[in-house]
Amino acid sequence: MNPADYEYLSNFLLQRSGLSLGAGKEYLLEARLIPLAQSLGFSDIHELVNCLRLGKDKRIEFAVTEAMTTNETSFFRDKKPFDEITSLLKEIIEARSSIKRLRIWCAAASTGQEPYSLTMHLYDQFPFLTSWMFEIVGTDISEKALETARNGIYTQFEVQRGLPVQKLMSCFDHVENGWKIKERLQKPIKYKQLNLLEDFMHLGQFDLILCRNVLIYFRNETKADIVNRFRKQIAGDGFLLLGAAETMLGVSDEFERLREFNSALYRPAVKEAAKK
Amino acid sequence: MKKILLVDDSRAVRLVGTRMAREIGLEPLEAENGQKALDVCRETLDIDVILLDWNMPIMDGLTFLKKLREEDREKQPVVVMCTTENDMPRIIEAMSAGANEYIMKPFTTDIVREKLIETGVI
Numbered sequence: 001m002n003p004a005d006y007e008y009l010s011n012f013l014l015q016r017s018g019l020s021l022g023a024g025k026e027y028l029l030e031a032r033l034i035p036l037a038q039s040l041g042f043s044d045i046h047e048l049v050n051c052l053r054l055g056k057d058k059r060i061e062f063a064v065t066e067a068m069t070t071n072e073t074s075f076f077r078d079k080k081p082f083d084e085i086t087s088l089l090k091e092i093i094e095a096r097s098s099i100k101r102l103r104i105w106c107a108a109a110s111t112g113q114e115p116y117s118l119t120m121h122l123y124d125q126f127p128f129l130t131s132w133m134f135e136i137v138g139t140d141i142s143e144k145a146l147e148t149a150r151n152g153i154y155t156q157f158e159v160q161r162g163l164p165v166q167k168l169m170s171c172f173d174h175v176e177n178g179w180k181i182k183e184r185l186q187k188p189i190k191y192k193q194l195n196l197l198e199d200f201m202h203l204g205q206f207d208l209i210l211c212r213n214v215l216i217y218f219r220n221e222t223k224a225d226i227v228n229r230f231r232k233q234i235a236g237d238g239f240l241l242l243g244a245a246e247t248m249l250g251v252s253d254e255f256e257r258l259r260e261f262n263s264a265l266y267r268p269a270v271k272e273a274a275k276k
Numbered sequence: 277m278k279k280i281l282l283v284d285d286s287r288a289v290r291l292v293g294t295r296m297a298r299e300i301g302l303e304p305l306e307a308e309n310g311q312k313a314l315d316v317c318r319e320t321l322d323i324d325v326i327l328l329d330w331n332m333p334i335m336d337g338l339t340f341l342k343k344l345r346e347e348d349r350e351k352q353p354v355v356v357m358c359t360t361e362n363d364m365p366r367i368i369e370a371m372s373a374g375a376n377e378y379i380m381k382p383f384t385t386d387i388v389r390e391k392l393i394e395t396g397v398i
């Protein structure tokens with residue numbers, strides 16, 4: 001890929017979706033855009049970029065953004081966080097036992113594996129949640145990914161990644177075109193298209209926000225802005241889960257890391273002023 | 277090193293399985309049908325895990341599994357079915373016959389590795 005095309009694509013993605021590639025991510029662009037370019041009938045990325053430069057085809061702008069922002073995902077991705085979340089949620093659920101209300105936000109829901117892993121896991125651990133006002137909001141920038149999430153149908157290959165066969169047997173039905181998540185596990189989840197760069201106050205307040213492996217693509221100031229807005233929508237005793245390799249260090253002091261856990265779990269920070 | 281017994285009538289599948297096993301750090305043994313597998317299990321008492329095909333001549337995987345589970349042995353290996361049979365009733369049948377996990381072919385090293393972690397083999 002030539003440097004001018006790389007720079008153009010970096011800027012394009014930054015403007016469109018806040019995705020900050022930085023230098024040396026040619027492999028990432030090529031891995032995702034070469035197949036796209038070919039499927040659109042271009043001979044290479046250069047032709048695709050030339051078409052973007054003309055700025056006439058919204059469909060192609062959309063497709064490039066989609067291809068770059070859709071997350072690779074699997075059920076129970078990194079098992080550990082689900083166990084650690086459970087022990088933290090146990091306390092919150094006890095605290096909410098009279099209002100019987102629990103709200104979770106998957107801020108990078110992608111094709112739905114994370115929200116479904118949550119309903120599978122939480123209904124298992126806390127079966128009484130079926131009678132609670134229990135809601136999971138799944139958002140993603142990619143409408144295409146959300147369409148898969150809403151359908152809840154996965155290929156044979158996808159249901160083997162991270163999913164024990166016992167869960168496959170109890171949580172899915174074998175349908176003509178794959179494996180479909182059972183309706184009871186879909187019921188608490190609402191999917192909405194959302195760009196994290198835009199306002200999300202309307203989503204309301206949450207007990208837990210999961211935002212794994214998304215912030216890594218943003219510049220520090222964008223990261224800080226998003227995280228600080230998360231803070232406004234997390235309950236005082238709620239918490240935030242980031243991806244295993246992500247950190248809030250040097251980004252925001254609105255959250256403090258829960259050191260007793262291996263996963264990147266954060267709690268709203270208690271500020272000095274509030275301590276006095 | 278833990279031992280894995282690869283049971284499949286396809287030589288190609290056993291070859292792929294052997295390569296995967298070495299990659300994961302397991303010592304591979306092979307059998308081309310259920311009867312041969314039973315023989316290997318009677319000779320080698322410390323097999324940790326069996327990757328088991330369903331459709332094979334002479335003795336199929338499910339028959340082998342039932343016979344194995346009836347055997348009085350100190351160590352019952354973990355059994356992971358690995359088959360093109362991908363219907364829910366078949367999965368349930370194998371699990372109730374004593375399988376521990378289930379892989380639907382085609383499979384990748386990552387899937388095998390995850391299933392071995394899931395079942396506590398590695």
Ligand SMILES: [Mg+2]
Pocket residue numbers: 284285286329330331332
């Ligand atoms: Mg066969």
